[in-house]
Amino acid sequence: MELPSLTFVNLLRCPLTRLPLKVVAREGFADAGLAGKDTSGWSAALVRSDLRAVYPVRGGIPVLLAEELLPLEGEHPFCG
Numbered sequence: 001m002e003l004p005s006l007t008f009v010n011l012l013r014c015p016l017t018r019l020p021l022k023v024v025a026r027e028g029f030a031d032a033g034l035a036g037k038d039t040s041g042w043s044a045a046l047v048r049s050d051l052r053a054v055y056p057v058r059g060g061i062p063v064l065l066a067e068e069l070l071p072l073e074g075e076h077p078f079c080g
Contacts, residue, residue: 002043002060021046
């Protein structure tokens with residue numbers, strides 16, 4: 001599985017809100033509220049700290065484009 005380094009992820013921010021992001025491995029997708037969403041091709045995800053949006057990581061590369069943002073609903077305790 002390809003994940004960006006934690007040092008690198010700690011520097012990243014959501015391009016829309018400037019909130020920090022947290023990396024989530026594929027194994028944690030269900031807990032992150034991504035069950036039933038199209039995440040094919042994602043090697044990981046970057047969840048925004050307000051738990052309202054997620055960005056894909058493809059091949060270990062974060063894709064921080066507004067058109068790639070996937071909104072989330074509800075609360076997700078994994079990111080506490």
